[in-house]
Amino acid sequence: DQQVKQNSPSLSVQEGRISILNCDYTNSMFDYFLWYKKYPAEGPTFLISISSIKDKNEDGRFTVFLNKSAKHLSLHIVPSQPGDSAVYFCAASDLLRGADGLTFGKGTHLIIQP
Amino acid sequence: NAGVTQTPKFQVLKTGQSMTLQCAQDMNHEYMSWYRQDPGMGLRLIHYSVGAGITDQGEVPNGYNVSRSTTEDFPLRLLSAAPSQTSVYFCASRGTVQETQYFGPGTRLLVL
Numbered sequence: 001d002q003q004v005k006q007n008s009p010s011l012s013v014q015e016g017r018i019s020i021l022n023c024d025y026t027n028s029m030f031d032y033f034l035w036y037k038k039y040p041a042e043g044p045t046f047l048i049s050i051s052s053i054k055d056k057n058e059d060g061r062f063t064v065f066l067n068k069s070a071k072h073l074s075l076h077i078v079p080s081q082p083g084d085s086a087v088y089f090c091a092a093s094d095l096l097r098g099a100d101g102l103t104f105g106k107g108t109h110l111i112i113q114p
Numbered sequence: 115n116a117g118v119t120q121t122p123k124f125q126v127l128k129t130g131q132s133m134t135l136q137c138a139q140d141m142n143h144e145y146m147s148w149y150r151q152d153p154g155m156g157l158r159l160i161h162y163s164v165g166a167g168i169t170d171q172g173e174v175p176n177g178y179n180v181s182r183s184t185t186e187d188f189p190l191r192l193l194s195a196a197p198s199q200t201s202v203y204f205c206a207s208r209g210t211v212q213e214t215q216y217f218g219p220g221t222r223l224l225v226l
Contacts (some may be wrong), residue, residue, distance in 0.1 A: 004156070006156075009154075033213060035219075037125075041219075041220070042219055042220070043118070043217030043218050043219050044157070044204070044217045044219050045205075045217070046214040046215070046216070049214060057153050089156055089157065091157075101147045101149075101159040101162050101172055101215075102157070102159070102215060103159075104149075104156030104157040104158070105156050105157075106154060106156045108154055108156055108184075
C-alpha cells in the first residue's frame with residue numbers, strides 16, 4: 001500500500017501562472033517531507049523540505065504547505081517558468097528512524113507551456 | 115567536488131549474469147542508500163547503510179547485496195540478474211539525519 005501518494009501523474013500550467021502539486025500520505029509517523037525535482041536522465045535534486053513542526057516553508061519561487069490533520073502537503077511554484085518542466089517527487093521520512101531512507105510518491109510530471 | 119558518482123551509466127546483462135553497480139561520494143557522508151525507479155513508480159529503497167560496516171534492507175532488497183567497507187563507497191551487487199531487475203538505479207548519500215539526500219546520476223540496467 002502506497003504510503004505517499006501523488007494522484008496527478010501530470011500537470012500542465014501556462015508560463016507565469018502558479019503551479020500547485022499535491023501529495024498525500026498515510027503514515028502518521030512521517031515527520032519530515034521533501035520535494036525533489038527530476039529531469040530526464042538525471043538523478044533527483046532536492047528542492048525544498050518541511051518538518052512537521054511547521055506548516056509552511058518558502059524558498060524563492062517555491063513554497064511547501066503542510067496540513068498535518070489532513071496528511072496533505074502541496075508545492076506551489078510562482079511564477080512558473082519553462083525550466084520548471086520536470087517530474088516532481090514528494091518524499092517523506094520518519095526522523096526517529098532516520099536512516100531508513102525516504103518513501104517516495106510516484107511523481108507528477110509538470111509541463112510549463114509558453 | 116564530484117558529489118555522488120555512479121558507474122556504469124548504462125549496462126545490458128543477460129539473465130543469470132552477475133554484476134556490481136558502483137557508487138562513491140566525496141562528501142564524507144555517513145548515510146548511503148540505493149533506490150530503484152521503475153516506469154510510473156516512485157523511487158523504492160533497496161538497501162541502505164548508516165556507516166562503514168553497517169548495512170540494512172530497504173523496501174525491495176531481494177536479489178541484491180551490498181557492503182560498506184569504506185565511508186566513500188557503497189556498491190550494489192546483483193547476484194543473478196533477472197528481467198524484473200531492469201530499472202534505473204540511483205545511489206544517494208546524506209550527512210546528518212536532518213540533511214537532505216543527494217542523488218547520483220543513475221545507472222540504467224537492462225536485463226535480457
